[in-house]
Amino acid sequence: xxxxxxxxxxxxxxxxxxxxxxxxxxxxxxxxxxxxxxxxxxxxxxxxxxxxxxxxxxxxxxxxxxxxxxxxxxxxxxxxxxxxxxxxxxxxxxxxxxxxxxxxxxxxxxxxxxxxxxxxxxxxxxxxxxxxxxxxxxxxxxxxxxxxxxxxxxxxxxxxxxxxxxxxxxxxxxxxxxxxxxxxxxxxxxxxxxxxxxxxxxxxxxxxxxxxxxxxxxxxxxxxxxxxxxxxxxxxxxxxxxxxxxxxxxxxxxxxxxxxxxxxxxxxxxxxxxxxxxxxxxxxxxxxxxxxxxxxxxxxxxxxxxxxxxxxxxxxxxxxxxxxxxxxxxxxxxxxxxxxxxxxxxxxxxxxxxxxxxxxxxxxxxxxxxxxxxxxxxxxxxxxxxxxxxxxxxxxxxxxxxxxxxxxxxxxxxxxxxxxxxxxxxxxxxxxxxxxxxxxxx
Amino acid sequence: xxxxxxxxxxxxxxxxxxxxxxxxxxxxxxxxxxxxxxxxxxxxxxxxxxxxxxxxxxxxxxxxxxxxxxxxxxxxxxxxxxxxxxxxxxxxxxxxxxxxxxxxxxxxxxxxxxxxxxxxxxxxxxxxxxxxxxxxxxxxxxxxxxxxxxxxxxxxxxxxxxxxxxxxxxxxxxxxxxxxxxxxxxxxxxxxxxxxxxxxxxxxxxxxxxxxxxxxxxxxxxxxxxxxxxxxxxxxxxxxxxxxxxxxxxxxxxxxxxxxxxxxxxxxxxxxxxxxxxxxxxxxxxxxxxxxxxxxxxxxxxxxxxxx
Numbered sequence: 033x034x035x036x037x038x039x040x041x042x043x044x045x046x047x048x049x050x051x052x053x054x055x056x057x058x059x060x061x062x063x064x065x066x067x068x069x070x071x072x073x074x075x076x077x078x079x080x081x082x083x084x085x086x087x088x089x090x091x092x093x094x095x096x097x098x099x100x101x102x103x104x105x106x107x108x109x110x111x112x113x114x115x116x117x118x119x120x121x122x123x124x125x126x127x128x129x130x131x132x133x134x135x136x137x138x139x140x141x142x143x144x145x146x147x148x149x150x151x152x153x154x155x156x157x158x159x160x161x162x163x164x165x166x167x168x169x170x171x172x173x174x175x176x177x178x179x180x181x182x183x184x185x186x187x188x189x190x191x192x193x194x195x196x197x198x199x200x201x202x203x204x205x206x207x208x209x210x211x212x213x214x215x216x217x218x219x220x221x222x223x224x225x226x227x228x229x230x231x232x233x234x235x236x237x238x239x240x241x242x243x244x245x246x247x248x249x250x251x252x253x254x255x256x257x258x259x260x261x262x263x264x265x266x267x268x269x270x271x272x273x274x275x276x277x278x279x280x281x282x283x284x285x286x287x288x289x290x291x292x293x294x295x296x297x298x299x300x301x302x303x304x305x306x307x308x309x310x311x312x313x314x315x316x317x318x319x320x321x322x323x324x325x326x327x328x329x330x331x332x333x334x335x336x337x338x339x340x341x342x343x344x345x346x347x348x349x350x351x352x353x354x355x356x357x358x359x360x361x362x363x364x365x366x367x368x369x370x371x372x373x374x375x376x377x378x379x380x381x382x383x384x385x386x387x388x389x390x391x392x393x394x395x396x397x398x399x400x401x402x403x404x405x406x407x408x409x410x411x412x413x414x415x416x417x418x419x420x421x422x423x424x425x426x427x428x429x430x431x432x433x434x435x436x437x438x439x440x441x442x443x444x445x446x447x448x449x450x451x452x453x454x455x456x457x458x459x460x461x462x463x464x465x466x467x468x469x470x471x472x473x474x
Numbered sequence: 475x476x477x478x479x480x481x482x483x484x485x486x487x488x489x490x491x492x493x494x495x496x497x498x499x500x501x502x503x504x505x506x507x508x509x510x511x512x513x514x515x516x517x518x519x520x521x522x523x524x525x526x527x528x529x530x531x532x533x534x535x536x537x538x539x540x541x542x543x544x545x546x547x548x549x550x551x552x553x554x555x556x557x558x559x560x561x562x563x564x565x566x567x568x569x570x571x572x573x574x575x576x577x578x579x580x581x582x583x584x585x586x587x588x589x590x591x592x593x594x595x596x597x598x599x600x601x602x603x604x605x606x607x608x609x610x611x612x613x614x615x616x617x618x619x620x621x622x623x624x625x626x627x628x629x630x631x632x633x634x635x636x637x638x639x640x641x642x643x644x645x646x647x648x649x650x651x652x653x654x655x656x657x658x659x660x661x662x663x664x665x666x667x668x669x670x671x672x673x674x675x676x677x678x679x680x681x682x683x684x685x686x687x688x689x690x691x692x693x694x695x696x697x698x699x700x701x702x703x704x705x706x707x708x709x710x711x712x713x714x715x716x717x718x719x720x721x722x723x724x725x726x727x728x729x730x731x732x733x734x735x736x737x738x739x740x741x742x743x744x745x746x747x748x749x750x751x752x753x754x755x756x757x758x759x760x761x762x763x764x765x766x767x768x769x770x771x772x773x774x775x776x777x778x779x780x781x782x
Contacts, residue, residue: 099569150766153509153569157713158766160511161759164710172752312706316577323570367585374585377578384560384567384574 035404042408049403061235065218065228073218073227075345077299080234081292083337084241085309086322087330088289091245093319094327095254096281097261098147102159104314105166106286109136110293111310112170112185115195115303116178119186125197125298129237132294133287140286144279163315167305184304196298197229230299237291244288246330248281257281261328289318320376324383326390335391344372479621481743482736487627487696488711489735490634494689495705495712496719496727497641498682503721504658505678506561508568512552512575513686514709519579520545520687521694521704522587525604529593534605541691542684548579549683550676558675584702591699606695607633630692637685638728645724654678658722707755711735714758717765720775730773734761 039045064076089103110132117128143162147155170179180187185195192198218228248254256277259267268274293310297303308314317340325336349355353365364371387394495513502510510516520541527537552575560567593599608614608629615622645651656664657674665671693708694700715734719726738757741749749756771777 097566099566101573146763146767150770152565153511154717154766154770156511156569157509157717158759158762161710161714161755161762164707165755165759168752168755173750174748316573319570319573320577368588369581369584371581371585373577374581377574377576377581381556381571381574381578384563384570388563388567 035400036402038404038406040406040408046405049405065231070227073231075341077227077231077234077295078345079337079341080231080238081295081299081309082317082321082341083334084234084238084292084295085289085314085318086325086333086337087238087241087245088285088287088292089318090322090327090330090333091248091257091281091285091288094322094329094332095249095257095261096278098278098282099152099156100159100285101156101312101315101319102143102162102166103286103289103318104163104310104312106136106140106289107293107296107314107318108166108170108305108307108310109139109286110290111297111303111307112179112293113290114294114297115180115185118195118297119190119192120178122191125195125294129291129294132290136290136293137283137287141279141283143286144282145275147282148275148278160312160315163312167311170305180304182305184302184306186302194301195303196301197226230295233298234292234295237295241288241291242330242334244284248284249330253277253280258328320380324376324379324390326392329389329392329396332390332392335395339391340376343375344370347372347375476620477743478740479619481739483618483621483623483627485736485739486631486732487735488693488739489715489732490631491689491693491696491708491731492711492715492735493634493728493731494637494685494692495708496715496731497638497724498686498689499712499716500719500721500724500727501678501682501685503716504724505654505675506557508557508561508565508572509713509721510679510682511569511572511709512579513682513712514690514705515576515579515583516545516548516552516683517686517690517708518583518700518702518705519548520684521690521700522583522592524691525587525592525601525694525700528601528605529599531600534607537605538607538688538691542687545684545687546680550680552683553676553679554672557679558672580702589702591701593699603698604694604700607692610695626695630696633688633692634728637688638724641685641724650674650677707758710755710762711738711758714761716772717762718772720772722776723772723774726772726774734758737761 037045039049065073068076085103085107088106089100092098092100092103113132113135114125114128117123117131118125123131143159146158150158169175170184171182172179173181175181177189179185180189186193217232249257256267256272259270259272260274260277264274296307296309300307305311309317321336321340322333323336324339325334326332347364348370350364350370351368353361356364367374383390389396495517498513498517499510502508502513523544524534524537524541527540528534532540556571556575557568560571593601593604606626608626610624610626614625616625616628617623643651645654653664653669653674656667656669657671657678661671664674689708689712690705694704697704711734712731715731716727717730718734719728719730734757738754741757742751742754765772
């Protein structure tokens, strides 16, 4: 495959690409709360919540290969931790976020122990049961004193009549962030101050979840997760502690999934078992978002959540036939409910056939046609490459140059005799160009 | 005693619905080794079809036959068009596709029939309650030691036992049953001796879906109505029954289904303060968990030996 531009990882081109991507992302994040409508801000907040939950699920399912349809329970634990903390105990909502993480972490670790014995779809069965038991559990009469039963929180016994922040009612209660007369965080002073404020909370949580996921995935633990997914026996033989790794990852995933749950409770201002994200519907939505975006990739859940929220919001009113755009009306006018769920169900099935790695997988496959980022060389290959370059550049004094570069890198290969160095062709560098030229000749 | 019998009777009635779902799961598992997460939703679709037939004035018997045929078609089509091609990829892909089917069927039910409880008499339904197969008046019960066993519940149990008996005969006494067992035991070899494995698998899925559909219709009859969430919990109970009985044992599935029905009713009845109606589902969860941890092959299943 030919690409228009080839850039080297870590080189100036790559950095330019990174800067552009970051600027675009930051611009979008600033544009939504400052310029966008309240409706758009709410949608974006939902997308951020959904992507946090899907990223958490991705750790367990995408990277470790442990099927869970029970993450709605962890989400619910987060929502209830905030609900109980704020409305029963009068805590600040900020304090309930660590509480949510901690409680869900413990439950996640507990779930991991059966998961180290139960494999594949059987684990799916157990977690599916967990998703169904959770809403029933919070309505349990022995827990009503804490959870508020079916109607949820806050109720008549609550010390605070909300599960979120008590703001936005009075003008000027929130501080105004201002830079040259412009509020980069959106209008936090008006009656509608809640909307941008909750947007930023959701964004903060999404960033935290992303950073933690990235940290785990790019680390030693992350590599052992993938090893477990690909072949559990082999991973164990290579020295991966299966029980400990699964316990850790289930705990972290559950804890992270509880954070968007907390955000939801803060945002809505009440919790009840009726919130759909707390039920099986929620767990399946997380799964669909993750798989459509791309399981086992960091950006998959992000893309999936944005697509999901955007499309379900745009088609949300389609139960009413008149709101369907003309061209699509014959396709959807028969349906009594909005088509969002159906569209994503079909997309999920089709995607499994044509692109099992999701939207991000397709993106990764197609973008090298335009920009190809050649990975940075490491270890032996890097040293050999330096040597090879040196050999090409200097026609005279070759030996000295190479000796220098070899001395700089600890991995430099030296032949034993007389300190003479044989510059070797690096297969990593040479191969792509050679295969490409073969392709052109044909 | 009276109370005890009452709980047992009620338990056996709902238990028989779980048995039907579990039977469907087991038939598919034996044939293909897959767990069909859309089993409950396939059944729900057929149940809605039966409701619709009732709306059009068809007697329940005929409506049921049509419903079962639709169920069979849904299962067979799903196997041929989706499951068979995707199962060449990976078990994970099959799982995702069954979840996709779950979501798609549930959405279709809502899109066609709306998301309210049906029949919704006065608003859009001619029927007052979901049609039952057996007499369901207030006086239609037999009393055993003072406990009332409603005919509509008793009928369900008898029906399930008859179906199980018929399946047993089909599995063990017919050529087709032999072919099914051959495919279940080794699909490759079965193909080599001339068994049309594709047909067998298609029929297995169809059969499983229509048995599930029967469960759905019966459960909607007990419930009095049908709604989008009807089969969620039933599926969980059904899967718990299949787990407890062993995923490759039809007889085990039926016994386990009945047992779970009785256990949950006894637990909810005798420990009303603690378990009550809310935590009934916990029974299914605990059964699933404990059986899979302690004896993954279930009570009647064959233990699987894994070669590393």
